[in-house]
Amino acid sequence: MAVTTDTTAGTGRPPFWRDVKVLRIAAQVLAGVGTVALILYLGRNLTTNLTAANIPTDFEFLKQPAGVNVTGSDFRPSQPISDIILLGIKNTAALSVVGIPLLTILGTLIGIARLSNNWLVRKAATVYVETLRNIPPLLVIIFTNAAVILSLPRMQDAVTPGNLFVISNRFLAIPWATAGDNSGTYLAVLGVGILASIVVWIWRTRNFDATGTPHHRFAWGTATFVLFAIVGFFSLGKPFSLSRPEVIDGRIIEGGYQTVGPYIAVLLALVIYTASHVAEIVRGSIQAVAKGQTEAANALALSSFQRLRFVVLPQAFRIAIPPLINQFLNFTKNTSLSIAIGYAEITLVVFQAIGNAKPAPQLILILMGAYLLFSLTVSFVINLLNRRLQLVTN
Amino acid sequence: MVAGTDTAVVRRESPAVRWAKENLFSNWYNALLTVIFGVLFLWGGFTLLRWVFFRAEWEIVRANLTLFMVGRFPRDELARIWASNYLIAGAIGLMVGASTASAAAAAKEAGLPFVRSRPRDWIQRFWPILLLVAILLQFSRTWTPTVMVLGMVAVGVAARYAGLNLPARVRRYAWLIMLIMLIGAYAALSWFGGVELDGWGGLHLTIFITVAGILLAFPLGLLFALGRRSSLPLVRYLSVTYIEFIRGVPLITLLLMGAFALLFLLPPGTQLGSVARLIVAIMLFTAAYVAENVRGGLQAVPKGQTEAGQALGLPAWKVMRLIVLPQALRAVIPAMVGQFISLFKDTSLLVIVGIVELLQVSSIANSQPEFLGKGLVDVTLPFVALIYWVGSYTMSRESRRLEKKLGVGER
Numbered sequence: 001m002a003v004t005t006d007t008t009a010g011t012g013r014p015p016f017w018r019d020v021k022v023l024r025i026a027a028q029v030l031a032g033v034g035t036v037a038l039i040l041y042l043g044r045n046l047t048t049n050l051t052a053a054n055i056p057t058d059f060e061f062l063k064q065p066a067g068v069n070v071t072g073s074d075f076r077p078s079q080p081i082s083d084i085i086l087l088g089i090k091n092t093a094a095l096s097v098v099g100i101p102l103l104t105i106l107g108t109l110i111g112i113a114r115l116s117n118n119w120l121v122r123k124a125a126t127v128y129v130e131t132l133r134n135i136p137p138l139l140v141i142i143f144t145n146a147a148v149i150l151s152l153p154r155m156q157d158a159v160t161p162g163n164l165f166v167i168s169n170r171f172l173a174i175p176w177a178t179a180g181d182n183s184g185t186y187l188a189v190l191g192v193g194i195l196a197s198i199v200v201w202i203w204r205t206r207n208f209d210a211t212g213t214p215h216h217r218f219a220w221g222t223a224t225f226v227l228f229a230i231v232g233f234f235s236l237g238k239p240f241s242l243s244r245p246e247v248i249d250g251r252i253i254e255g256g257y258q259t260v261g262p263y264i265a266v267l268l269a270l271v272i273y274t275a276s277h278v279a280e281i282v283r284g285s286i287q288a289v290a291k292g293q294t295e296a297a298n299a300l301a302l303s304s305f306q307r308l309r310f311v312v313l314p315q316a317f318r319i320a321i322p323p324l325i326n327q328f329l330n331f332t333k334n335t336s337l338s339i340a341i342g343y344a345e346i347t348l349v350v351f352q353a354i355g356n357a358k359p360a361p362q363l364i365l366i367l368m369g370a371y372l373l374f375s376l377t378v379s380f381v382i383n384l385l386n387r388r389l390q391l392v393t394n
Numbered sequence: 395m396v397a398g399t400d401t402a403v404v405r406r407e408s409p410a411v412r413w414a415k416e417n418l419f420s421n422w423y424n425a426l427l428t429v430i431f432g433v434l435f436l437w438g439g440f441t442l443l444r445w446v447f448f449r450a451e452w453e454i455v456r457a458n459l460t461l462f463m464v465g466r467f468p469r470d471e472l473a474r475i476w477a478s479n480y481l482i483a484g485a486i487g488l489m490v491g492a493s494t495a496s497a498a499a500a501a502k503e504a505g506l507p508f509v510r511s512r513p514r515d516w517i518q519r520f521w522p523i524l525l526l527v528a529i530l531l532q533f534s535r536t537w538t539p540t541v542m543v544l545g546m547v548a549v550g551v552a553a554r555y556a557g558l559n560l561p562a563r564v565r566r567y568a569w570l571i572m573l574i575m576l577i578g579a580y581a582a583l584s585w586f587g588g589v590e591l592d593g594w595g596g597l598h599l600t601i602f603i604t605v606a607g608i609l610l611a612f613p614l615g616l617l618f619a620l621g622r623r624s625s626l627p628l629v630r631y632l633s634v635t636y637i638e639f640i641r642g643v644p645l646i647t648l649l650l651m652g653a654f655a656l657l658f659l660l661p662p663g664t665q666l667g668s669v670a671r672l673i674v675a676i677m678l679f680t681a682a683y684v685a686e687n688v689r690g691g692l693q694a695v696p697k698g699q700t701e702a703g704q705a706l707g708l709p710a711w712k713v714m715r716l717i718v719l720p721q722a723l724r725a726v727i728p729a730m731v732g733q734f735i736s737l738f739k740d741t742s743l744l745v746i747v748g749i750v751e752l753l754q755v756s757s758i759a760n761s762q763p764e765f766l767g768k769g770l771v772d773v774t775l776p777f778v779a780l781i782y783w784v785g786s787y788t789m790s791r792e793s794r795r796l797e798k799k800l801g802v803g804e805r
Contacts, residue, residue: 028628035632042659049658118424119417120431134735134786135779136742139753143779146771333644339746347646351746360654367650368643375642 046361055359068352070344072171072260081353088346089370095267095335095345100328103271107278107327112308114283125279132276138337140273145265145341152261156250166245166253169261173245176257186232186239193228197221262343266335274331278324285320286312318389325382329375336371346370452533454770455777458759459533462777465595465750474588475598476542478579480549485575487550491557492568499562519792526784591669595750597781599669603751604738607676608684608730614677615684620714622685623692633685640682645740648675653747672744676737683733691726692718724800731793735786742782752778 016022050057062082069077075087113125132140150169153159158168166173201221208215233239245256289312297307336347350367354360407415418428455462464475494510501508517524531540557568584590594602621633640648652675657664666674695718703713745753756774759765 024626028626031626031629031632045661046658049662052662053658116427117417117420118427118431120428120435124431124435130787131783134739134783134790136739136782138742138745139775139779139782142753143771143775146769146775336644336646337743339646347644347650351650354650354654360650361658364647364651364655368639368647371644371647372639372642376638 050359050361057359059362061358061362064358066353067356071342072258072263073344081358084344084349084353085346085366085370088344088349091263091343092332092335092345095263095270095338095343096328096332099267099271099274099331099335102267103274103278103327103331104324106271107275108282110275110279111282111286114279115286129276129279132273133280137270137273137334138340141266141269141337142340144269145262148268149261149265154250155247158247158250160245160247163244166247166256166258168247171253171258171260172264173253173256173258175242175244176255177240178243178255180239180241182236182239186236189228189232189236193225193232196228197224200224260343262338262341265341266338266343270331270334270337274327274334277327277330281320281323281327282316285316288319289315321382321386321389325378325386329378332374332378333371450773450776451768451770452773454759454765454773456533456535457764458755458762459530459535461596461755461759462752462781463530463596464598465755467589467594467596467598471589474583478582479542479546481575481579481582483546483550484553485572485579487553487555488557488568488575489572491554492560492565493557494554495558495560496565519795520788522784522788526781529780590667592667594669596755597752599749600738600741600751603669603673603676603741603744604734606673607680607737608734610673610677611680611684612730614681616688618681618685619688619692622689637682637685640679641686645676645679646743646746648679649743649747651675668747669749672747672749676740680733680737683736684730687726687729687733688722690729691722691724694725695721727800728793728797731789731796735789735793738785738789739782752781 013019047057062085063080065078066075066081066084067077068084069075070084070087073087075084110125110128113121114129116122116125152167152169155168155170158166158171160166164175198221201217204215204217204220207213208217243255245253245258248254293311293315294307297311302311335345338345339348339351342348346367350363353363419425460469460472464472467475498508498510527543531543534540557565560568582588583594618633618637621629622637624630624633649672652671653668656671656674657666660666699717699721700713703717708716741751742753744751745757748754750758753775756771756778759774760768760771
């Protein structure tokens with residue numbers, strides 16, 4: 001050791017095989033070349049195998065007709081595969097957009113219930129969390145579909161409570177709004193209403209900051225918006241009317257907003273499953289808020305609602321945001337399990353196409369790409385948001 | 395309470411009453427909640443018990459118990475499964491015994507007290523599994539499984555005793571003996587004219603895939619974790635790309651890849667069974683999550699440890715192997731158990747690509763002529779759920795116990 005240092009001391013540099021700079025570059029070149037070689041090797045195998053099996057290696061097949069029907073949509077079998085993939089993405093989004101708010105609310109309630117000072121409520125929440133967290137989501141989905149959705153009455157005997165809803169084991173529907181005359185103008189009025197309520201909100205906040213009189217900004221803002229909505233609705237001559245769903249000869253539903261049974265099954269199952277994870281995050285975050293905060297709130301004689309609303313939850317949610325987003329992403333990824341009960345989201349659509357002898361490697365690449373794009377976009381947006389929301393310490 | 399002092403009557407409350415007042419009836423809405431949830435609990439418990447003992451038709455489980463346990467494993471080869479289970483029981487017993495003995499020896503050397511766990515502790519820790527085994531055995535129509543399981547317990551206890559009393563010199567190689575026994579367990583199943591992986595099924599396959607998946611994913615995950623923490627930019631980017639790619643897609647996409655596309659990526663003419671291909675897919679998937687867990691462990695090791703190693707003149711890889719990794723991996727154990735649990739639950743996804751695992755068995759049983767159209771999914775699915783629940787719940791409690799024991803996450 002000592003001898004080596006002595007000999008290199010004169011030149012100022014060690015021999016190249018011990019020179020850190022050279023070694024670092026060599027290691028990186030090795031890693032890079034290795035990775036590229038692996039990818040090239042796999043790619044060559046892929047093209048060789050596909051050509052040998054007479055499977056196309058390009059993406060031309062996307063223009064071929066899909067040749068399948070999709071329950072509950074007006075998709076025609078003659079439409080190209082690219083269209084059905086887009087429909088699948090839309091259906092995945094339909095699950096996420098509705099499911100994420102629902103599971104957040106349910107999970108938060110259960111998470112708070114786990115810390116309730118009522119022993120029974122606490123135990124009930126614990127039973128819920130410990131039961132659902134420890135069984136596979138796929139099982140929850142299949143069970144919900146079999147035990148809840150498939151046990152509903154058939155389309156012929158569909159239940160229609162108050163002529164507002166249609167409940168059957170194939171289709172479900174809720175009342176929806178249908179656009180009439182001036183509907184575009186009305187939407188514009190609603191937009192102005194939102195802007196006005198934001199202005200009112202800011203005005204009330206400023207007023208509060210300046211004078212200290214209670215701001216009631218939420219009530220004021222809502223009132224402004226409702227005012228715009230009602231005045232606009234009647235002055236424009238009722239631009240929207242309520243459309244009630246109706247069952248036509250026990251086969252199809254007309255009017256309202258309708259969806260298929262599997263959609264509700266997946267939504268319900270994944271919401272109650274993911275809520276158990278969210279509940280644990282909420283509980284952990286609340287417990288992570290320093291105990292002195294709760295004690296301070298109690299010392300100020302805040303009610304338990306005020307303590308949660310104004311002191312504990314705002315701090316807890318900052319802690320909870322990163323793991324919560326992770327759960328939202330998990331929810332979206334888990335919607336792929338719809339494949340087991342036949343809801344036409346992107347994974348099922350791709351699976352069907354593979355079953356129809358369309359090239360699997362390309363289709364799976366598209367599938368992965370779609371999920372990846374979604375995950376990366378969400379992570380990117382959330383990272384930006386998170387940086388703004390985090391408490392500034394030090 | 396104030397009223398009691400006013401009237402100067404000292405009412406002696408029993409602790410139970412006081413507890414109820416504090417925890418159930420502290421104010422009017424708590425009392426209301428108590429009533430609502432009390433009714434809910436009573437009703438739920440009653441319905442559940444009535445269903446379990448009177449309503450549910452367990453015949454479908456009784457008739458298909460073997461199918462649930464081992465899938466379509468050839469019935470005249472079942473002796474192989476028992477043989478391998480005996481070897482596994484022996485290996486686990488030996489490992490438990492040997493590690494208890496070495497922990498006791500280490501404690502003695504350090505002059506610390508050592509509390510050996512008693513049978514009661516084991517029952518407390520593993521009661522769900524004991525319960526499940528009892529339930530499974532009462533479903534059996536013959537006494538063979540009961541006798542065999544008792545035999546396995548006996549072998550496990552004997553092996554533990556042997557492990558406790560191994561001479562210290564041999565004890566160091568206990569892991570090697572265990573490894574050989576585990577390889578023997580696999581050999582008993584599929585070598586010497588045995589059953590290939592594709593013939594396995596049921597709970598047996600589920601457990602095998604979970605264990606194999608974690609064991610295979612660990613080295614790869616460790617590599618990616620080190621890559622992500624590397625000071626070489628290219629290595630770091632490659633690792634990050636892999637990890638984020640895998641974490642961004644659902645497992646089912648990788649399973650589809652394993653089932654339908656993996657063979658296209660391998661040299662022409664490669665023979666790889668479908669279960670083996672799916673294990674590869676699971677390994678690639680789990681490795682990314684393992685990498686993130688290990689990265690967490692690496693970050694938890696204070697920087698001073700690395701610097702101390704460098705100050706001693708150790709080369710970088712030795713600092714990693716002798717100083718950082720032992721501390722990091724210890725901290726990672728609870729997270730790895732968590733990974734094991736989620737992989738255990740995720741094996742249910744294999745039903746989609748046609749593997750005979752528990753959910754598949756449930757639908758096979760329901761399509762048998764004598765059970766077809768009776769809607770007995772309501773019986774088989776809760777049964778499968780119970781199996782998953784017992785496994786996950788026990789392991790998650792073990793994970794929490796380890797976390798406390800190792801002092802992970804304490805500030």
